Amino acid sequence: MIRDEIIIERYDWHVYVYMAAAKDDAQEILAKLDEIGIRASEYMRAERHLQKAFRDDTGMTYSNLDTRTSVMVIGRSTTEEETVNTFSHELRHLGDDLAEACGIPHHGEEIAYITGDVACALAGSLLRIVCDCPKCSNHE
Secondary structure (H helix, E strand, O other): OEEEEEEEHHHOEEEEEEEEEOHHHHHHHHHHHHHHOOOHHHHHHHHHHHHHHOOOOOEEEEEEOOOOEEEEEEEOOOOHHHHHHHHHHHHHHHHHHHHHHHOOOOOOHHHHHHHHHHHHHHHHHHHHHHOOOHHHHOOO
């Protein structure tokens, strides 16, 4: 599993990212969800997802809008394309959460730029998963 953390400084938003996560990583991810103060009902849903049903080509994003903190999980994927698909899907959820909490229009340029900035910040981690060339696999 690859761990990453980014801060969207303009909104003081912290994002904890887990890529290529598997069932064995559930306890670490659940501990982070607990740490960010996720609601009990969402925690229980995440626990079920991670411990019982987590499978390839899935992910999840949970956010605490009050503390401006998110946990984004990209599970292991069957193909490189599915990794990008899951990443894009979860990135959209993150953008929606951020827009809702910060009063940003969901359809405007501002959220599009934020999404691009987050994608760029996580590009090195994503490349480590989808590309096995020496340059990409050495991204830290």
